[in-house]
Amino acid sequence: MIWLLDSDPALRWQVQRDLAGVEESVWQQERQRLPEEGWCAQLLQLQDPDGLWNGSLYNGKWRSITCTLYLLKLFGLPPDTPQAVIGCERLLQAGLYRQCEIRFSKGQAIQLLGVTSLVLSLCCCHGVSEQYYASLRSIAEYPGAAQHVDGYWLPNRDSGAADHGFETTLLIHEGLLQFRRRFPANDHLMITETAGQEFLLRHPLFLQDGEPIKSQWPSFSFPP
Numbered sequence: 001m002i003w004l005l006d007s008d009p010a011l012r013w014q015v016q017r018d019l020a021g022v023e024e025s026v027w028q029q030e031r032q033r034l035p036e037e038g039w040c041a042q043l044l045q046l047q048d049p050d051g052l053w054n055g056s057l058y059n060g061k062w063r064s065i066t067c068t069l070y071l072l073k074l075f076g077l078p079p080d081t082p083q084a085v086i087g088c089e090r091l092l093q094a095g096l097y098r099q100c101e102i103r104f105s106k107g108q109a110i111q112l113l114g115v116t117s118l119v120l121s122l123c124c125c126h127g128v129s130e131q132y133y134a135s136l137r138s139i140a141e142y143p144g145a146a147q148h149v150d151g152y153w154l155p156n157r158d159s160g161a162a163d164h165g166f167e168t169t170l171l172i173h174e175g176l177l178q179f180r181r182r183f184p185a186n187d188h189l190m191i192t193e194t195a196g197q198e199f200l201l202r203h204p205l206f207l208q209d210g211e212p213i214k215s216q217w218p219s220f221s222f223p224p
Helices: 007-022 024-031 036-047 065-075 082-095 113-126 131-147 161-182 186-202
Strands: none
Touching: 007 024, 024 161, 036 065, 036 131, 065 082, 065 113, 065 161, 082 113, 082 131, 131 161, 131 186, 161 186
């Protein structure tokens, strides 16, 4: 544990909270340092003047605004950090499609429920203004009709969608969880969320014949 505490504040505050058992006032104080120090501060400094990162919404993977905001979420950037809020609002402004899902490309012909729910999770975790509540609620309710009877979701109806059932279900569950944390008066989503959670608990790493579908899943590499 010592080597984890002697690290970036993004790790240190979570180790203090989850492993060291320190008082909340201590790890909260450590967390508040993230916008000004360490990995989070470095990422925030790389933000483009228009609120994007690398001039990209999603392409370019870990250099894009979506993945950068995801990393900041994992690091525990405090909610309502202005740069992250601006970034999330840019995602909604550029990607909101039919007022209920996210499509970053004008030529995108199929839905991607996982990406839509990832954006929902980011917006609710980092915090966006109340003016976007109606859009976020529509996004949160959108996957309900596509949920299978066993509680899981596929990203779309494409022929290869079945290979991404576990990840899509995990992303949607996380999105719904963050939405209800940000906006508690949405208990009607509990049934949908609970069914997805039960599916995840029944299928750890979505094992088939004793092996995970994807060989990299047992790895502890980062980014995930």
